[in-house]
Amino acid sequence: MQFNGRSKTRKHGALLDRPVDDDSRCKGCDGACCRSFPNVDLSWSEYEKLKALGANRLHFSLTGHHKLVIENGCEFLADGKCAIYEHRPDVCRRFICRDE
């Protein structure tokens, strides 16, 4: 998985088996991953949770492939940080970037 944030450094990303909380890389970043993908896959419970939190860019799917659309920047990204960090979806919890 590759993505380009605002920095000129090309980065790679990976979904880990476990959540990554308060990683030092995230603390020094302005949310490049939250602006670099079209969407985040959601479970039904995550869909409901984000809806309750006021999400406006949710995509409901009858096939169960619900998504939070983050194209051009996630609506929960505020000042380069996740405004719903404690409630962020599993994909966001397990994603980590790596420099190329």
Ligand code: SF4
């Ligand atoms: S929910 Fe939070 S961590 Fe996930 S893409 Fe949006 S701002 Fe980033």
